[in-house]
Every structure is written in structure tokens, then in C-alpha cells.
């Protein structure tokens with residue numbers, strides 16, 4: 202059998218598994234409107250999407266994933282709970298590693314269900330685990346709900362909270378910001394020099410894409426930030442502890458409960474984490490061996506806001522994630538025009554399953 206035929210056969214097998222779970226098969230257009238949708242993916246995908254201009258429709262892109270168009274499609278209906286499956290190609294430029302394909306097949310499973318979100322998280326994780334059963338893969342999990350709750354609960358300016366939330370996807374930048382906001386690292390020298398000037402715009406020429414007004418606003422924001430008091434060192438230490446957690450889920454739960462005593466803003470998210478572990482256990486997952494990473498940082502999609510996970514090859518270190526997914530409640534709010542449906546889903550890359558099976 203050729204590689205393509207094997208991939209398609211594998212895609213069919215996985216899709217059948219998802220359909221047996223009650224998912225309805227959906228299709229989406231390959232060409233999607235970029236102007237309205239591209240921003241929802243975040244920085245990384247925005248830089249990697251294939252975008253073109255259509256004289257009548259404006260900017261269009263080759264779909265970088267299915268989740269956004271499926272949410273859009275679902276939000277036009279009124280039928281919750283709902284489960285969907287799909288399979289087809291997605292397109293993302295690979296700037297650094299030419300051996301990685303820029304178009305590949307995904308088979309997905311999405312659940313829209315506000316009544317039992319924790320059970321829905323467990324359902325999605327368990328069905329992906331089942332589809333990959335017997336393969337040499339290892340799962341890692343994270344929870345953006347805990348981190349975002351911790352950032353929102355900090356005693357600091359809204360601008361600083363927003364900056365931290367924007368960089369929650371990039372562990373190194375997030376840590377660097379924490380150091381700066383905690384007063385542990387200095388403001389970069391060029392910025393300090395700029396702010397020291399009485400009128401930084403006096404001898405400036407506008408040459409770039411930003412207007413003078415935008416530059417002035419940015420300088421005003423930097424000035425305000427320079428006057429903001431450092432975040433309390435205990436709060437910084439707790440956040441640093443949260444992002445450094447890297448253990449099995451039950452151990453993490455113990456640590457989280459300890460942290461929550463001094464950081465009550467995360468209590469609700471920790472309760473949810475604990476309920477999710479129960480639901481995963483009920484769904485047959487061995488949570489005692491399940492890994493958790495406080496700063497998951499492995500996703501290039503910025504619409505997740507709760508549970509996240511991935512399955513990775515144990516035998517081939519350079520292989521991309523075989524399956525990835527997570528919860529994206531806020532995305533349904535953005536696309537729902539006033540309506541919101543808690544939702545969670547995941548995809549599997551069937552050609553990677555075929556490759557791993559060939560090795561097993």
C-alpha cells in the first residue's frame with residue numbers, strides 16, 4: 202500500500218471510532234476568510250498561514266486548522282450538546298524545518314457541551330488515547346485555566362496582567378516578563394534612555410508602519426509601566442512555582458492545593474483540575490502516571506483557555522505531536538455573537554500513526 206493510501210485508511214479508521222462515539226461528520230471549506238479569522242489563532246499561526254488576496258472576497262487563507270471553521274459553523278446552529286468529526290488537510294508554512302510537511306491530514310473530534318465540561322475534557326482525552334492504543338506514545342497535559350486565573354488575581358496594573366496573558370503561550374517570554382515585573386531584571390537600556398528624554402518624539406521621524414500617534418501611545422504606556430510598583434515577591438514566587446510544575450497529576454494536585462492556600466484566585470481552577478482527574482480516571486485513564494506541565498508551552502494555537510494535552514512519540518524524538526487538543530470556551534464566545542458554548546476537542550495526524558505503527 203502506498204503511504205497516501207495507508208494514511209487515508211488510517212484516517213477512516215479513526216473517523217469511524219469518533220462517529221461510533223456519536224460524532225456527526227462535518228466538512229469545511231479549504232479557503233477561509235483571513236481578515237476575520239486569522240487573528241484568532243495567535244502570533245505563530247498568523248505568521249505561518251498561506252494568505253492570498255481575492256478581488257471580491259478580500260484576504261483568504263488556506264485553512265490552518267478545522268477548529269475555528271467548525272466553531273463558526275456550530276455557532277450558527279442552536280444544537281447543544283453536539284459532537285463533530287472531520288478529516289482533511291490543513292496548511293501551515295514550515296520556515297525552519299523543510300523536512301516537516303506544510304500540508305497534512307488531521308482527523309478531529311470536537312465536543313460542544315456546557316453541562317458537563319469536565320466530563321467532556323475526559324471524553325476527548327480518552328477517545329484520543331483509545332485511537333492511539335498500542336502505539337509507542339506518551340501524553341503530556343497542562344491547564345491554561347490555572348495560569349490565567351493566577352495572572353488575573355495578581356495585585357498589579359491591568360496592563361501588566363494583559364502583557365502576561367498575551368505571553369502565556371511562550372514560557373521563556375513569560376518568565377522574562379515575570380522577572381521584570383517583579384523588579385528582578387532591569388528595563389532594557391534602550392527603553393530606559395528613551396523614557397529619560399523629556400520629549401522622545403521631538404527629533405523623531407516617522408518611517409515605519411506605525412503612526413506618530415501610535416508611537417506616542419506606546420511611549421505613554423511604557424511610562425506608566427515604569428511607574429508601576431513591582432509585583433510583590435511572594436506573588437511572583439508562587440507564579441514561578443506554578444509554571445515550574447512538572448510532575449504526575451496527583452503530585453501536581455497536592456502542590457496546587459498548597460499554592461491555592463496563599464493564592465485563592467486559583468481555587469476554582471484547582472477544584473476543576475481535581476474533578477477532571479476523577480473524570481479521567483472514570484474514563485479509564487491511569488492518572489497516576491499522567492504527566493502535567495505547569496507551563497505547557499507546546500502549542501502554537503492561542504485559543505486554548507483550559508485543559509490542554511498532546512501525545513508524543515516515545516521512539517522518534519523529532520516527530521511532531523501525533524495528537525493535540527484542548528478546551529477553547531472563549532473562542533466560542535468570540536465567534537458566537539453573544540452566545541457561548543463551552544467546547545473541547547482534539548486532532549490526530551493519521552500519517553504519523555501509520556509511521557509509528559510501521560515501527561512497532
Ligand SMILES: N[C@@H](Cc1c[nH]c[nH+]1)C(=O)O
Nearest residue numbers: 266268526527546547548
Ligand atoms: N485544531 C487544533 C487541534 C484541536 C482540535 N480541537 C481543539 N484543538 C490543531 O490544529 O492543532
